[in-house]
Amino acid sequence: MNYVVIKCGGSVFEDLPTSFYKNIADLHQSGEWQPIIVHGGGPLISSLLTQMGVQTTFINGLRVTTNEVLDVVEMALSGSMNKQIVRNLMKENGKAYGISGVDGTLLKATPTDKADQLGFVGEVSEVNTSLIEQISSQGYIPVISPIGIDDEGQRYNINADMAASSIAQALGAKLCFISDIPGICVEEDGQKQTLHQVGKEKIEQLISSKVIYGGMIPKVQSALKALAHRVPEVSIVNGLEANSLVDFMDGKNVGTRISLDKEMPYV
Numbered sequence: 454m455n456y457v458v459i460k461c462g463g464s465v466f467e468d469l470p471t472s473f474y475k476n477i478a479d480l481h482q483s484g485e486w487q488p489i490i491v492h493g494g495g496p497l498i499s500s501l502l503t504q505m506g507v508q509t510t511f512i513n514g515l516r517v518t519t520n521e522v523l524d525v526v527e528m529a530l531s532g533s534m535n536k537q538i539v540r541n542l543m544k545e546n547g548k549a550y551g552i553s554g555v556d557g558t559l560l561k562a563t564p565t566d567k568a569d570q571l572g573f574v575g576e577v578s579e580v581n582t583s584l585i586e587q588i589s590s591q592g593y594i595p596v597i598s599p600i601g602i603d604d605e606g607q608r609y610n611i612n613a614d615m616a617a618s619s620i621a622q623a624l625g626a627k628l629c630f631i632s633d634i635p636g637i638c639v640e641e642d643g644q645k646q647t648l649h650q651v652g653k654e655k656i657e658q659l660i661s662s663k664v665i666y667g668g669m670i671p672k673v674q675s676a677l678k679a680l681a682h683r684v685p686e687v688s689i690v691n692g693l694e695a696n697s698l699v700d701f702m703d704g705k706n707v708g709t710r711i712s713l714d715k716e717m718p719y720v
């Protein structure tokens with residue numbers, strides 16, 4: 454099966470045009486591609502925590518996650534966000550099946566090596582691909598929330614870009630990050646522009662010069678890791694632009710295409 458992992462960022466969720474869900478449903482119905490949706494929901498988590506009077510902090514784009522924060526993360530991602538996406542796909546005649554990374558140990562996790570600073574933040578150690586294959590073979594689009602679980606039943610908050618990358622690696626799938634920006638932006642000669650292609654070396658340079666910051670850091674790092682582990686293509690695409698996903702699938706030059714190639718030219 455030709456899998457494509459579509460990571461839907463919380464940043465863009467509220468503003469996605471309905472054509473986004475229609476495009477996914479059509480892609481699925483075409484029979485050529487099996488879409489797998491992995492979603493975030495960072496802004497919803499932050500707003501719920503604010504309402505509760507709980508302060509939230511990020512280190513290099515990753516949320517410091519106490520047990521109290523973890524409850525809110527799971528509620529927001531596996532509850533509200535996951536089911537909204539399932540409903541939105543159903544409205545466009547898509548057959549969607551919402552599932553959390555905890556269910557059926559879809560995402561087996563280990564604590565991050567910065568657990569002393571980040572708390573219950575995890576990394577994916579194994580993806581239950583047979584579960585994804587089964588849901589897909591029943592004619593559904595899996596919609597996955599990025600909560601992981603270990604052998605002891607401890608849950609972890611996993612950055613959605615990292616979860617999407619791990620799933621794409623396990624399936625050897627194309628990977629598309631849908632976000633609220635036209636791609637990776639830089640300022641050159643006082644002018645803001647979007648890079649259409651960017652290689653590993655340039656990305657590392659942009660992170661150290663803080664041109665790439667916050668949530669873009671795990672995104673580009675996940676993209677590079679995916680490319681190093683049998684993912685054929687990774688792009689960051691603007692979800693606010695109608696049909697941007699279709700253009701990505703058609704191989705058009707949309708957003709920022711990431712590569713491992715040091716020599717790859719960037720614009």
Ligand SMILES: Nc1ncnc2c1ncn2[C@@H]1O[C@H](COP(=O)(O)OP(=O)(O)O)[C@@H](O)[C@H]1O
Pocket residue numbers: 461462463464465493494495614631632633634636637638639664665666667668669670672
């Ligand atoms: N160089 C950059 N170009 C574009 N966006 C950047 C850059 N560096 C940091 N960002 C930030 O990354 C954000 C996207 O990451 P994030 O907020 O995690 O979104 P998502 O929820 O879609 O994953 C952008 O909205 C922007 O604020």
Ligand SMILES: CC(=O)N[C@@H](CCC(=O)OP(=O)(O)O)C(=O)O
Pocket residue numbers: 461462463464492493494495496498514515516526574575599610611612613614668
């Ligand atoms: C560890 C960590 O940072 N987890 C993220 C999970 C959600 C996410 O990644 O959402 P976006 O895709 O909208 O950023 C968080 O708590 O915000």
